[in-house]
Amino acid sequence: MSASLDNIRVVLVNTSHPGNIGATARAMKIMDLKRLYLVAPKLFPHEKAEWRAVGAADLLDSAVVVDSLDAAIADCGVVVGASARQRRIPWPLQDARSAAASMVEAATAGNQVAVVFGREDSGLSNEELHQCHFHLTIPTSEQYSALNLAAAVQVVAYEILMATHQQQSRGEQKWDVTLANADDLERLLAHYEQVMIGLDFYDPTTPKQLMTRLRRLFMRSRLDKMEINILRGMLGATEKMLNQRRP
Template identity: 50%
Template sequence: MVLSNIRIVLVRPTHPGNVGATARAMKNMSLRSLYLVAPENYPSAQASDRAVGADDVLQGAVLCASLDEALQGCHIVVGTSARQRRIEWPALDAASCARRLVEGARLGPVALLFGQERTGLLNAELDRCHYVVTIPADKDFSSLNLACAVQILTYEIHCAMFSEPATDSSSTEGRPVSHEDMQRFYRHLEEVLQQIDFLDPENPRRLMRRLTRMFNRTAPDHNEMNILRGILTAIQTQRNKS
């Protein structure tokens, strides 16, 4: 059931035809878990027409009001981006992205995010990602059609799943941390940093974004997260005593 743990998440898609074409691309590559975050004009007959035999994927799509809702339970999140950002995310190529998702899916739910057609993923949405994947393309025309991007990366996932031997997940020291647990940690961290006057809420700059990248990159397991949260709680307790 590894592939069922890989979620393809479309964030704020505007064209129902792209949703249908995404469902078809997914079914071609043995994927079924489609999540739609705040889609425009959906459900739609146009989506069904473009699905061409993948209506079961559309019917099983999970509609979510927010990205956090779509990522519940996920311990690895990869976002797609066609452009460089001011603060860099850990980057993967398409093949490495697919291998990382397949390996992660053996342990629990993972997600691959695709942004809105006009804007791609916003920085606030990329903040939820452990990695970013970019599909190489012509430097003067690098923005791919949404469904085409889905097809390329789902093909790589299919290859990674069926061309490589399964890895032994029993050697992991602790179970992965879920998306919602990571978000709780970041809120706790920000609260403590403000309490010790390390973070000025009136002039935060990009501190929390940089810390988010760092902890996403290290991918702490459940035991390590308990240690981190314990440290933060101890700081608060000591501060309240003083």
Template identity: 45%
Template sequence: MSVSAHIRFVLVGTQHPGNIGAAARALKTMGLARLVLVAPEKPLDEVAFRRSAGAEDVLGDAPVFATLAEAVADCRLVLGCTARSRRVQLEELLPEAGGQRAVAKAAEPAEVAFVFGRERTGLTNDELQLCHAAVHIPSDPEFSSLNLAAAVQVLAYEVRMAALEREQAAPVTAAPVHDDEMPASHVQVEGLFGQLGDTLDQIDFHKGRAPESAMRKLRRLFMKAQLSEHEVRLLRGILSDAQRMARLANEGRN
């Protein structure tokens, strides 16, 4: 299986079906075929297929999910394509670096997603929380708004260039990866975050303060660590013991 087969382009809340068709065409011109839709505002229509212009197969095969979390549940790298300076502080990559990182991760092999938001408002902060890093296209600040399909084309091009560069390089035999060393999937890491949030509440870590700020910082910390499956299990075991001790302490007070 080629590296590109492990890379998906996810469009979230797309408002105009024609933009989905144009994005499908942008992918196919770069040898990519995995388009994923999350809660599009309108179903695919004649305009979408007409604008796909030969990429009807990419468009027709695109699965539809209700939420971004479902669409990237099995991914080990999620890159959010967004403008700068949002409340969610993520590592920022230029398109070339984003393409190289995606191809390197896909070669492990691992599932990778590029995520694009709505035409008018982009990705929400909650959706950005699900990303490991952000990719920023350095357009002219005086006219910075790119059409959705144009943004997809830029990132698809960088993925293709990185994949071609990898194919032309001398082959390197990778060391075998043991099961416990496999990177944790997105859904496994999200499970850890859910348990971590519950545990912090149970031990009264926040002391009446709003928990959002602490959880954002902890998310960034663990996302940068790129936890393995074994590490997630270890951390969840620690949290389970902390939750058990918190329950015992509460029972003792009652």
């Protein structure tokens, strides 16, 4: 199996039915994915999860249970959110095939990658979706699109394995700098907010989507660590000047 698959994790958020966690583990292992993160699962561990996992119980044993999405993706350079529908502020959207190619490319370059699936009934919240660099959609019938959680994971995991096979025959693209992780990005956005308030450019009491639009821009750009340093360096220089002006 490809070592890059070890850099890709599946994150399930607030799963209600432990059977779906087990079926997800099985769907992953069949496609050589091994790292499962569970954000605040309703019932876990649970015998129904074990039962549905069949031969993939080892993935349940090594699953990482955390209480927030932040904790599941903090060290990730690429975060992809599974989304069934288009949102009010459109986010970059790729189908499962091209999303898998992007994820494998980033994983091969040594980055940690997360693909995030939401609740069985309501998916991911807008806030959770905004923590993702881009969204992934699985093409389905327009009349009937009730893909269940494990089936969605199965299709995505299959595409990821297919993408690793394709990349092995294609060679990899090189980037010169490691990608920023989710933590770096949150700090950058917080820094922007602070400086924009200092500049009287942004009023958090009447926000008008400005922070969301900046977030979308930088998510989509998949910033590397040096770019983060440049942007934050410039924010720092602006802050210093602001402080000089107001003693």
